[in-house]
Amino acid sequence: MLPILVAEDEPPIADLIRLTLTGAGYRCVVAHDGVQAADLIEGQEFALAVLDIMLPQVDGYELLEYLQTTGTPAIFVTAKAAVADRVRGLRLGAEDYIVKPFAPAELVARVETVLRRTGRGNARLRAFDVELDPVARRVWRGGQEVHLTPREFALLELLLRNRGVVLYRDVLYERVWGADDDTDTRTLDLHIRRLRQKLGWRRQIRTVFRVGYALLNEEDLPAGGEGTP
Amino acid sequence: MKFADKLTLALTLLLAALLTAYNIWTLDRQFTADLRAAAEQAQTAWQQERYAMQTGLESRAGLLPWAASYQSSHGGQPLLLGVFAGHDTLYNTLPATLGRQELDAALDGAGQPRVTVVRDVNGRYTMLAAGVVILPDGALTLAHGQSLDGVWAARGERLRTALAAGAVLLALAALGCRALCRRLTRPLERLEAASRQIAAGDYGRRTALHTGDELASLSASFDEMADAVQEKIEQLQGHLRERDDFVAAFTHELKTPITSMLGYADLLRGAEPTPETRQLAAQYIYHESQRLEVLGGKLMALMQLDGAPPALAPVALDTVLRRLRRALPPGAPVPELPACGAAVLADADLLTDLLYNLIQNARAATPPGGRVWVEAAEEGGRVRLAVRDTGCGIPAADLPRICEPFYRVDRSRARRRGGNGLGLALCARIAQLHGTQLEFESAEGRGTTVRFALSAAPQEVKCDADAG
Numbered sequence: 001m002l003p004i005l006v007a008e009d010e011p012p013i014a015d016l017i018r019l020t021l022t023g024a025g026y027r028c029v030v031a032h033d034g035v036q037a038a039d040l041i042e043g044q045e046f047a048l049a050v051l052d053i054m055l056p057q058v059d060g061y062e063l064l065e066y067l068q069t070t071g072t073p074a075i076f077v078t079a080k081a082a083v084a085d086r087v088r089g090l091r092l093g094a095e096d097y098i099v100k101p102f103a104p105a106e107l108v109a110r111v112e113t114v115l116r117r118t119g120r121g122n123a124r125l126r127a128f129d130v131e132l133d134p135v136a137r138r139v140w141r142g143g144q145e146v147h148l149t150p151r152e153f154a155l156l157e158l159l160l161r162n163r164g165v166v167l168y169r170d171v172l173y174e175r176v177w178g179a180d181d182d183t184d185t186r187t188l189d190l191h192i193r194r195l196r197q198k199l200g201w202r203r204q205i206r207t208v209f210r211v212g213y214a215l216l217n218e219e220d221l222p223a224g225g226e227g228t229p
Numbered sequence: 230m231k232f233a234d235k236l237t238l239a240l241t242l243l244l245a246a247l248l249t250a251y252n253i254w255t256l257d258r259q260f261t262a263d264l265r266a267a268a269e270q271a272q273t274a275w276q277q278e279r280y281a282m283q284t285g286l287e288s289r290a291g292l293l294p295w296a297a298s299y300q301s302s303h304g305g306q307p308l309l310l311g312v313f314a315g316h317d318t319l320y321n322t323l324p325a326t327l328g329r330q331e332l333d334a335a336l337d338g339a340g341q342p343r344v345t346v347v348r349d350v351n352g353r354y355t356m357l358a359a360g361v362v363i364l365p366d367g368a369l370t371l372a373h374g375q376s377l378d379g380v381w382a383a384r385g386e387r388l389r390t391a392l393a394a395g396a397v398l399l400a401l402a403a404l405g406c407r408a409l410c411r412r413l414t415r416p417l418e419r420l421e422a423a424s425r426q427i428a429a430g431d432y433g434r435r436t437a438l439h440t441g442d443e444l445a446s447l448s449a450s451f452d453e454m455a456d457a458v459q460e461k462i463e464q465l466q467g468h469l470r471e472r473d474d475f476v477a478a479f480t481h482e483l484k485t486p487i488t489s490m491l492g493y494a495d496l497l498r499g500a501e502p503t504p505e506t507r508q509l510a511a512q513y514i515y516h517e518s519q520r521l522e523v524l525g526g527k528l529m530a531l532m533q534l535d536g537a538p539p540a541l542a543p544v545a546l547d548t549v550l551r552r553l554r555r556a557l558p559p560g561a562p563v564p565e566l567p568a569c570g571a572a573v574l575a576d577a578d579l580l581t582d583l584l585y586n587l588i589q590n591a592r593a594a595t596p597p598g599g600r601v602w603v604e605a606a607e608e609g610g611r612v613r614l615a616v617r618d619t620g621c622g623i624p625a626a627d628l629p630r631i632c633e634p635f636y637r638v639d640r641s642r643a644r645r646r647g648g649n650g651l652g653l654a655l656c657a658r659i660a661q662l663h664g665t666q667l668e669f670e671s672a673e674g675r676g677t678t679v680r681f682a683l684s685a686a687p688q689e690v691k692c693d694a695d696a697g
Binding site for chain 1: 480481484485486487488489491492493495496498499500501502506509510513516517
């Protein structure tokens with residue numbers, strides 16, 4: 001898949017976007033000013049551009065014009081929250097508009113939606129014989145569709161996106177059930193158990209006692225634990 | 230009711246009153262003149278009749294034939310005559326409607342010829358000229374009557390004419406008045422329209438009437454008031470805009486550190502990160518929090534300066550420079566500070582802050598091989614201070630705005646060296662509190678000079694401008 005261009009002059013934000021998108025499985029190229037970004041646009045093709053509006057030398061609005069000649073979709077990331085600014089950005093042809101401060105998960109979701117809408121992303125997430133389409137919200141196991149509840153789906157999506165990484169229990173819970181929900185976190189264990197059943201993933205989802213869960217990479221799976229009998 | 234209409238009404242009423250009075254007076258005069266003429270006529274006729282009687286009559290016995298011949302010789306309308314002896318009527322062609330009483334009253338005491346006006350029962354008036362005629366066989370009373378119908382009719386006619394003409398005149402006068410009043414009060418309408426428009430927010434509206442009267446001076450003072458209002462409003466709007474700009478700039482300034490802190494914290498808390506990610510995230514969180522902390526401090530300082538102005542006291546510049554030497558962080562270029570014996574009226578802490586900020590700005594703009602130095606010179610009760618450098622300079626287009634909060638010539642450069650965009654705003658405010666202002670002189674690529682002047686403290690000290 002083509003890389004995503006990140007044009008952002010503030011190093012902390014540029015790194016944050018890069019880390020977030022890399023974590024979600026995308027390749028990123030970062031430009032720290034408008035000229036650098038324009039050069040990159042000229043030199044190679046991108047699946048998508050994430051642009052800060054207030055860039056030195058060449059601003060985001062101008063970059064958007066360059067991008068439109070190549071047909072690359074763009075998302076603005078900016079501190080300007082005024083409606084007029086948003087309308088201007090969208091009217092110029094930006095696909096979406098993210099206002100700082102933003103949550104990394106929101107960025108990923110929006111990037112994914114734009115890629116999907118413009119037919120540019122292979123937005124399906126895969127692990128073992130399971131395939132998940134985050135936009136259509138459907139899951140297949142070995143080509144056969146599996147029906148999941150919304151919570152189960154959200155949980156599976158998080159595990160797939162952070163494959164190989166241990167997700168902490170309380171954060172996992174907060175992201176799926178929301179910060180305000182005060183149901184027992186044992187609900188989380190219940191859902192994990194059901195996911196394992198529905199997908200035949202006994203060992204693929206690893207429990208780290210008192211810490212959280214992780215979806216293993218193929219190479220980390222202990223021998224002999226392949227699927228259900 | 231409109232003022233013009235009120236004026237018109239008042240003027241018309243006044244005119245009507247005057248016209249009526251005039252008409253009454255003239256009508257009365259004419260009527261009186263008519264009556265007098267009628268009286269004279271009656272008297273003349275009576276004289277003639279008396280003469281004819283005295284010459285034509287020898288005794289009262291021949292009265293009736295004489296009267297008949299006299300009437301016929303006269304021709305036309307029969308004359309109204311009455312001849313009385315005491316209370317006996319000898320001959321009478323006077324109107325029968327004349328009451329005996331009125332007749333008696335008219336004839337009473339008629340030793341001398343006299344003229345009276347008698348009203349009959351029908352309300353018609355007759356003029357009677359009566360007097361005594363001496364005949365050889367005694368005295369008779371001769372009365373000559375003359376109808377006053379004509380006089381009364383003329384009076385009625387004149388009254389009708391006067392009323393009709395008056396009405397037409399008044400109507401014309403009212404129309405004229407109305408046009409005139411409208412014209413005269415038009416400036417008032419303009420004033421009113423202008424004040425309405427100003428009230429509706431069009432503060433640039435003026436009246437500028439040049440009628441050369443009180444309205445012109447009212448218009449002038451109205452315009453003056455509008456000027457004052459407009460100025461005040463613009464001032465207020467300016468302040469509001471400044472504040473809005475400041476808040477907008479400030480929130481914008483907060484967005485980057487907050488986005489970083491939230492984002493990296495979220496990365497860290499969600500899952501077990503790789504050591505590199507953790508290191509990077511922690512670094513950013515630390516530095517961005519620090520930036521916020523510094524920004525908060527600067528903002529507090531700026532807000533405190535907006536409160537009560539500091540007390541200015543004599544401060545020896547040497548003390549300030551000594552403090553600066555201790556406070557400035559080491560590194561190239563090393564700032565050159567003069568030895569100076571002058572004393573100024575200042576708040577020592579604020580002055581130190583001001584110079585510290587200016588020197589640090591100069592150092593940031595100057596490559597390690599360049600020079601940063603401070604100059605001080607006493608001149609006519611003022612001590613002139615300048616912070617100069619041989620750094621990159623400031624583009625002329627940016628110079629007017631560099632003291633605005635959060636304004637930066639080069640945003641990413643400023644961030645890399647930890648600038649928060651408030652330093653010069655703070656400096657400018659401190660300068661202002663010391664009754665002076667910062668003057669920037671800059672040439673791109675050659676360097677920048679910032680100057681300001683402080684009041685010298687009343688104290689005899691010499692100042693040498695040597696760099697130290």
